[in-house]
Amino acid sequence: MKHILPTFAPYQSFTERAWFFTLRGLNLLTLLFLMLPILVIIPLSFADSTFLSYPMPGLSLRWYQTLFESDDWVRAAQNSFIVAPAATLLATVLGTLAAVGLNKSDFRGKAVVMAVLISPMVVPVVVVGAGVYIFFAQIGLSETYTGLILAHAALGAPFVVTTVSATLQGFNQNLVRASLSLGAGPLYTFFRITLPVIAPGLISGALFAFATSFDEVVITLFVAGPSQSTLPRQMFAGIRENISPAIAALATILIVFSTCLLLALEWLRGRNKAAAKY
Numbered sequence: 001m002k003h004i005l006p007t008f009a010p011y012q013s014f015t016e017r018a019w020f021f022t023l024r025g026l027n028l029l030t031l032l033f034l035m036l037p038i039l040v041i042i043p044l045s046f047a048d049s050t051f052l053s054y055p056m057p058g059l060s061l062r063w064y065q066t067l068f069e070s071d072d073w074v075r076a077a078q079n080s081f082i083v084a085p086a087a088t089l090l091a092t093v094l095g096t097l098a099a100v101g102l103n104k105s106d107f108r109g110k111a112v113v114m115a116v117l118i119s120p121m122v123v124p125v126v127v128v129g130a131g132v133y134i135f136f137a138q139i140g141l142s143e144t145y146t147g148l149i150l151a152h153a154a155l156g157a158p159f160v161v162t163t164v165s166a167t168l169q170g171f172n173q174n175l176v177r178a179s180l181s182l183g184a185g186p187l188y189t190f191f192r193i194t195l196p197v198i199a200p201g202l203i204s205g206a207l208f209a210f211a212t213s214f215d216e217v218v219i220t221l222f223v224a225g226p227s228q229s230t231l232p233r234q235m236f237a238g239i240r241e242n243i244s245p246a247i248a249a250l251a252t253i254l255i256v257f258s259t260c261l262l263l264a265l266e267w268l269r270g271r272n273k274a275a276a277k278y
Contacts, residue, residue: 041248041251041252042248042255044056044248045064045251045252046060047059047063047245052243052245067249067250067253073231073234076233076234079230080214080232082145083148084210084213085210087153088153090153091154091155091159091160091209091213092160094157095160095205096160096202099168103165103168118161120155121159125218129218132223133223136151143225144225147223148219148223148224151223152212152213152216153209153213155216156208156209156210156213159209160206161205163208164198164202167202168201171197175193176193176194179192203268204265207264214232215232216230217230217235221233235247235251
């Protein structure tokens, strides 16, 4: 006779059930604590008043209209969409090359090189901003688009290095050796063998680099000039002078934009897991 193992409920005792629901309740409260400041600002962006306050006198889209009609906000948006994609492209290329090079080689001091590459993620951004400003001022890159793009790329590259390096940990180097043994060149092998495998990690790192550049304000305050003002810097200037509901409208747009980025990252993570099964 086939032996049938008894099945047990996952939480049998009262103490286990109480602890289970207590943890779930604490998780829910923590989530609400983190989300409420964000969710509170969204209705205020539709308020028909000149102040950020509850209760709202009425609903209106006037502040969204103000964003798209204001020269300052439009110029800041244009600067953000110039700097962030350029910095992301540069960070992705440099970060991917660094990760692939470190993965293929084994030398003394490799850990030190890796630590230097990811140091912008660890060092306080104020220190990075001050150092970048002093260095760029000496070589004439301060208050230029080139300097701002290079500074943002330095902040985004560590994200690409870490995500691509993590993807390369499970990469089968025999595929590269087989391609080279069949007469393919190094560039052809990289673009046809290595790049498709590390693409999920590369895209994830690029999205993190883009979000970092698009949201950066401290280094922008140090490096950018008046004509290179980005959206975060314009928001910072608006908060210093007067908290306008237009800032709430822009914050709502950025929340939606960030949520789309997170959903894209989650989709890539699921796609990478599904590919790993095969």
